[in-house]
Amino acid sequence: MLRIDVITIFPSMVRAVVSDGIVARAVEQSIADIQVHDLRDFSDNRHRTVDDAPFGGGPGMVMKAEPYLLAVEHVRAVAAFGDEPTIVLLSPRGRRFDQASAERLAARRHLVLLCGRYEGIDERVAVGLPVEEISVGDYVLTGGEVPALALIEATVRLLPGALGDEGSAQADSFMDGLLDFPHYTRPAEVRGMGVPEVLLSGDHERVRLWRRKESLRLTRSLRPDLLATAALTKEDRELLRQLEGEQQPQAS
Numbered sequence: 001m002l003r004i005d006v007i008t009i010f011p012s013m014v015r016a017v018v019s020d021g022i023v024a025r026a027v028e029q030s031i032a033d034i035q036v037h038d039l040r041d042f043s044d045n046r047h048r049t050v051d052d053a054p055f056g057g058g059p060g061m062v063m064k065a066e067p068y069l070l071a072v073e074h075v076r077a078v079a080a081f082g083d084e085p086t087i088v089l090l091s092p093r094g095r096r097f098d099q100a101s102a103e104r105l106a107a108r109r110h111l112v113l114l115c116g117r118y119e120g121i122d123e124r125v126a127v128g129l130p131v132e133e134i135s136v137g138d139y140v141l142t143g144g145e146v147p148a149l150a151l152i153e154a155t156v157r158l159l160p161g162a163l164g165d166e167g168s169a170q171a172d173s174f175m176d177g178l179l180d181f182p183h184y185t186r187p188a189e190v191r192g193m194g195v196p197e198v199l200l201s202g203d204h205e206r207v208r209l210w211r212r213k214e215s216l217r218l219t220r221s222l223r224p225d226l227l228a229t230a231a232l233t234k235e236d237r238e239l240l241r242q243l244e245g246e247q248q249p250q251a252s
Contacts (some may be wrong), residue, residue, distance in 0.1 A: 002106065002247055003033040004157055005075045005085070005192050006062060007068065008115040008145055009050060011036045025160040034152065035075075039063075042070040056117075065122035066114045068114055072129060072152040075112055085110035088151070089121070091178030092145035094133030097147075101134065113151065177230030179219045181211040213239045 002162040006014050014036045018024060026032040044066055045123050051061040072087060079085065086108045095101070105111060114125065126133065134145040156162055184195045198210045219226050232240075 001030055002109065002156070003035070004077060004111045004156075005079070006034070006036045006113045006115065006152075007039055007071045007075070007149055008036065008143075008148070009039045009117060010115075010143070010145055011038045013145050014115075014149065016061065018152060021153075022162055023153055023156050026156050026159060029161060031159050031161050032156050035197070037071055037075065039067050039071060042067040042074065054119060060119035062119050063116050063121040065124040065128070068121065068125045069128060072112060072114075080111055083109060084130065085112045087110075087112045087114065087129050089114045089126060089131040089133045090116065090136075090147040090151075091126075091133040092135050092138070092140070094135040097134050097136050097151060097153070097154075102151070102158060104153070106158040107154045110115055111155070113144075113148045115148050117143040177226055179217045179223055179226070181214040181218070209239075212236070213243070216240055217243055 018027070018034050018036075023032070023034065027034055039050050043050050049064075051063050052068045054060070055065060067142055076085065086105065088105075088111060090113065114121070114131070115198045125131070134147070134151065136150050141147065184199060188195050188200065196210065198206050201207070212235070219230070220240065220243060227240075230236075
């Protein structure tokens with residue numbers, strides 16, 4: 001079982017999302033244990049203050065270090081795994097989160113996610129704790145809760161039994177370095193738009209080849225950068241050659 005502790009000033013925001021869907025089912029089945037902690041419970045004053053003005057001046061407020069340090073100490077004590085947890089600081093300067101990151105974190109026993117707000121978290125949190133800084137992209141959000149939720153879902157869905165059908169995760173985009181193939185379901189026609197004939201053929205080998213070729217087509221068109229690092233097979237390379245041939249102009 002993977003335990004995830006989330007430290008935030010908006011615990012209800014996190015609890016609302018993890019209370020439904022795949023993550024909630026994983027918790028119900030004891031595949032994952034998600035605990036959400038209110039950072040204000042670790043404030044050192046009766047006003048439950050967890051932020052203050054930045055040293056050196058400037059706009060905004062900075063999240064204080066001591067509440068985070070106390071919260072992590074509390075989590076370490078109550079989790080009692082023996083091993084050190086993986087402490088993740090959601091930060092725009094962190095390593096970019098991707099599918100490989102999710103796979104790596106899913107293999108851990110205990111994750112502690114630190115969510116910041118305002119101008120950021122006092123640097124002494126990153127210095128005083130063995131944190132791994134992770135970013136979900138090069139854009140600005142108002143806090144670490146949304147990145148934490150993205151990390152939780154991407155990680156929990158990889159745990160054995162979380163999806164019910166183990167093949168679902170393996171077929172997802174990025175699992176083999178490529179984008180997923182297009183999906184269709186009933187009815188066979190929607191407002192004049194049909195389903196590719198091959199998917200109605202019942203020929204499993206033709207369907208497999210079509211799906212792989214479409215996966216390669218989409219990746220080549222939308223994310224060609226992924227092809228440089230994907231583990232392409234001999235069959236994949238032949239399908240790519242076919243795609244290139246399909247785009248060649250016909251001789252007049």
